[in-house]
Amino acid sequence: MTSSVYIHIPFCSHICTYCAFTKFYYDKNMTSDYLNSLEKEIKTRYQGEIIKTLYIGGGTPSSLDILELERLFQIIKIFKLDKDYEFTIEVNPENLTLEKIKLFKDNKVNRISMGLEATNEKFLNYLGRHHDFNLVKEKIALLKKYGFNNINVDLIYALKDETLDDVKLDLENILSLNVSHISTYSLMIEDNTILKIKGENEINEDLDYLMYELISNTLKSHGYVHYEVSNFAKVGFESKHNLVYWNNEEYYGFGLSAASFIGNTRITNTNNLNKYKLGNYFREIEELSYKDILSYALILGFRKIKGINKKEFFNRYQVELDSLYNIKELIKDKKLIDKDGNIFVSYDKIYVENNILINFVGE
Template sequence: MPPKSKWNNLDQMPRNPKIKSLYVHIPFCAHLCHYCDFTKMLYRLEEADRYLQRLFFEIDSYHIQDLETIYVGGGTPTSLNHNQLKSLIEKLSPLLKDGGEFSVEANIENASQEKLRILKQHGVNRLSFGVQSFQPRLLRHMNRLHDEGQTNIAISQAKECGFTNISVDLIYDLPTQNDADLIDDIQKAIALDVPHISTYSLSIHHATVYGIRGYLEADSDESRRHYDIILSMLRAAGYTRYEVSNFAKPGYMGRHNLTYWNNEQYYGVGLGASGYVKNRRYTNTKNFRKYLEGSTISEQEEVTITDQETYFLMLKLRLQQGFSDSEYRHMFKQSFTAKYPQAINLLLQRGLLHHRKNRWYATDEGLMLLDQVLLTLLKEH
């Protein structure tokens, strides 16, 4: 349902609502990838300077302090030049309390050793590299400019700079990708010896080059087969799947993304960024000119108790840890089993849901059919 009164400007947003996470969007890229649907634009020096000035004003408007996680994404944060990158990290570092997680996305082709040093020296302690694939023809097809050798160098340089918490992203279900490509990509990602690997099935969006060219997403059976290959290989290599798409060595789960999956509130700043504050989900304008002129929030929705429950189930069941009976009761003032007895019984019988030690989990099969699990639950009420 629409909110009774909207936050048209930043000064209308509640101050210091004890939010512990911040997402910062940097929309600039050195080039545009054929699959990417995020808010992005080509890097230009003067536009980036103006953007950072406006971004810093937005950050100041929230009076943020004592954060537990910061995540800088894009776009390509490392497309900024040295001075811009340094000023950005210096702006953000004081907002993070001791022991917090400070993540920055990096592209292989422009994450120079000097930029990595800047990040490390000014408080960044986690890097997420967009590797996507090691196959030359697939990288060309995606309009990615790096190669396997550059990936190996970038990861080595990050380690030399003192980074130990490093993640790499891979995409599967790519056009023309075969099983041998996928297996090779996973083997080479494992060989990088990084503690976190994320794998994402390709989604085709109509406004991207892939969408315009009419490429189709992999069918569900093919995608499931690919996912099973990934799951088997990463588990054998010592990675734990803690969320559908994310695998980590012990102690290296992505703390910021757990904010989203645990349905916790967070700030989102920058062009097209989304946030969740005081039971409202909001999205900033994606219009660069309007953003620079001071128009910030373009969309928002009041999150009702029904919405909260939908988000809770949808996000918590993505996690390997699921949720406890007491968590559900604390949030919604009733028993999970009392509210959904028929749906729960059906999902247990079909092997999609599991209950152990007072916690509810989606099974391996249930994780692959989460939409069906959620629909079965919500249809009961």
């Protein structure tokens, strides 16, 4: 049963140096055409299920003007929301206005995800961001004033010339915001980004790990639960939408380049605007075998610090979790831990959990 929806808004008021997402410079005509196409796609594909989590990401949804956002919310009214829904929208500080905050509130948004990325001017410039930390403080205060208590901020670390002290300062600044959720990502130099074209490199892995450790220890000691490799939340504020992905549950993805997982099928939408406008929504449709589905369940599930519940796994896939691949051996080697009904990656290995999993799932 599909009960989650992701919607991609591919417009930004500026392009960041590290970003490889599907996005364009904001353009009024393009936006209007896009929203019309998005409405068509949703009306064609949505089957009327009750939706528990809705996530509008990008791109920068907050780069749309008020009328465009109103149109977007009009389109979204098609979804039947569960009583206990989570509805997130991604925003950037520089184009989030009081009017937009009020509009979000009036349209049932109950979670905000803000791209903070860094708090030091030098690093914000390196990332090509168009805001400063004072603006973040101002906008977070405004969001709280208008009743938003479920706020995430994204941080990128492991930047060129960044020291552990710089990360410490970012963390102090972020903690002063007192938000309910923090996502932290080590900078990846992706193809077709400004940083890649400039010949920039990722930093040394050992320093990257020390930064990760500093972030985890600091956030945990300030009451945040480390619940997924890159994510921290105050108790009860874990992202329900992202947990759908990590729990290998079904979701719709609408819009350019969005991904869906429905039944046994993974669908990736086209990233070509012209094709999308013509109604050729799909770029790739992959029918998954039972083995593929199990592999996804492991790769995604072991990202969670609590790991995978053995009983739930058996009920869903009719196979014992520890009978798969070389899980028993990994437990013996203490890379995986089998405790209280769950199997999870040993906490001191969570940073390299991907490497551990590739060893067996990647075959």
